[in-house]
Amino acid sequence: MAERERKMTRPFGGVFVARTSVMSADDIDRAIWRMSHEIIEHNHGVDNVVVVGLQTGGVPLAERIGEAMVEITGRDVPFGTIDVALHRDDIGIRPVMPEEVTSIPCDLLNKVVVLIDDVLFTGRTIRAALDALTTFGRPRSVQLAVMVDRGHRELPIRPDYVGKNIPTRRDEVVDVTLDGVQLGEMRK
Amino acid sequence: MSPKHLLSIDDLGRDWIEEILRLTDSFAEVSARPIPKVPALRGKNIAWLFYEDSTRTRLSFETAAKRLSADTMNFSVSSSSVNKGESLRDTCLTISAMGVDAIVVRHKSAGVPWQIAKWIDASIINAGDGWHQHPTQALLDCYTLTQKFGSLDGRHIAIVGDIKHSRVARSDIAAFTALGAEVTIVAPQTLMPPSLEGWNCKVSHDLDAVLPTVDAVYLLRMQLERQQEALVPSLREYTAGYGLTDERLEHLGANTLIMHPGPMNRGVEISQKAADDPRSAVTQQVANGVSVRMAVLFLLLGNNGSDSHPNAPRPNDQGPNEGIL
Incomplete structure (x- = not known):
């Protein structure tokens, strides 16, 4: 099974050691197209x-x-990225650092924001993201798309679009890339 | 482990300077939002302890703290118990007893921030101690330079003027050279420090010879309040020899950055025209000051792990609780 270096807030991260493969690159591709249509x-x-x-x-x-949606509809779809570190609820409990610069392309007033993440776990990242979005205006609605929903929610948050539901243990790590989804653990 | 205090640039080293500059990008983005406020330092209390005058540094720190949702305590010497003879130590212990997470201190004597760090438990940020250090100024200067040039490796920066009395010069030289730049200090002999031993820079007394070789020229404030010491024969003579005059401005390279820590004496170290020239980064420096200070406050106060939240739960799946790096 594959191993790969995972970049996370220091000193976390390290080498991810895969145990089981749960989605292939083709599976990811099909899920992306299905979710785009949805x-x-x-x-x-x-x-x-x-x-x-x-x-x-x-x-x-x-x-x-975003690219798939443009291809399907032939229309422009504004695209942004958001780093939620400064809105997290665990600042001061564990090291939290912004990794990338947030980039929101337009005022979000009355827009429909589709948040996209790789894995939905406790829901705390999404809570932080909802908080962050309010500093850019008041969207008409916010929807959530995730490639993997692994359960173990700690907040009342649910996804609107899911690539695959994967039951996991809390201590497992789900690794999502465009090449596939694997279950495994981090080697320190 | 992220640093607890910011006392001197020398404590940081290249890695931490670069990490702060990297973080600053994120905080500059926050400042550009329609609502420029994040909850990152909610519940943290920061006290300003300014024994010396300041407008931009203090306002800049205050804005930075508010954008991070921290609470701030103001302390101005003129209206405090210092006038009744309270000592520095007692003042610090009093503020500390009210519960502060950080103290930003400016004092006319070098070394005061180190002394306070020994007395109390809060993070101490040096906002200028005498002629000694002004680390956040140096960091915002580095950020301004990297915005223009990318990397500072191999760049040449001239620092011109009253080097002797300048904490900005001392911090800047350390920071610029840590990032790989070469620094030349330019001043009349009377405005040079008594000894240049251990100073990592070149020395010149001829501004016109240095200017064609630099990527940035950093003009220091001519400290007019010290003119009774007669360190220069007259301000006009100083301007003729070491000011960025209209004539020198014309011969300055098209990509040379003009910098000044403020407040400017227009017509003395920098001409009216030079201050407002497109190559001048003076207002950019002020804007960057807020973002850099947000990064510094967040680095010192947002990453103390369980130290700052003694009752906070420590989830066992969160990994080790040391600082970063």
Whole structure:
């Protein structure tokens, strides 16, 4: 099984050691197209829709979904990224550092924001993202798309679009790239 | 482990300077938001302890703290118990007893921030101690330079003027050279420090010879309040020899950055025209000051791990609780 270096807030991260492969690159690709269609269907097109990827894992997925939506509809879809570190609720409990610079392309007033992340786990990152979005205006609605929903929610948050539901143990690590999804653990 | 105090540039080293500059990008983005406020330092209390006059540094720190949602305590010497003879130590212990997470201190004597760091437990940030250090100024200067040039490796920066009395010069030289730049200090002999031993820079007394070789020229404030010491024959003579005059401005390279820590004496170290020239980064420096100070406050106060939250739960799946790096 594959190993890969995972970049996370220091001193976290390290080498991810995969145990099981749960989605292939083709599976990811099919999920991206299906979710893109679902987002367009649900919103009756892409009017006022803004795609926002969560740094850092959600950004490549958001780029692909945004591109797919453009290809399907032939319309422009504004694309942004957001780093939620400064809005997290665990600042002071564990080291938290912004990794990338947030970039929101337009005022979010009355827009439909589709947040995109790789893995939905406790829901705390999404809570932070919802908080961060309010500093850019008041969206008409916020929807959530994730490639993997692994359960163990600690907050009342649910996804609107899911690539795959994967039951996990709390101590497992789910690693999502465009090449596939693997279950495993971090080697310190 | 992220640093607890910011006392001197020398404590940081290249890695931490670069980390602060990297973080500053994120805080500059926060400042550009429609609502420029993040909850990162909610519940943290920061006290300003300014024994010396300041407008931009203090306002800059105050803005930075508010954008991070920290609470601030103001302390101005003129209206405090210092006038009743309270000692520095007692003042610090009093502020500390009210519960502060950080004290930003400016004092006319070198070394005061170190002394306070020994007395109390809060993070201490040096906002200028005598002629000695002014680390946040140096960091914002580095940020301004990297915005223009990317890396400072191999760049040449001239620092011109009253080097002797300048804490900005001392911090800047340390910071610029740590990032790989070469620094030349330019001043009449009377405004040079008594000894240049250990100073990591070149020395010149001829501004016109240095200017064609520099990527940035950093003009220091001519400290007019010290003119009774007669360190220069007259301000006009100083301007003729070491000021960025209209004539020198014309011969300055098209990509040379003009910098000044403020407040400017227009017509003395910098001409009216030079101050407002497109190559002047003076207002950029002020804007960057807020973002850099946000990064510094967040680095010192946002990463203390369980130290700052003694009752906070420590989830066992969160990994080790040391600082970063």
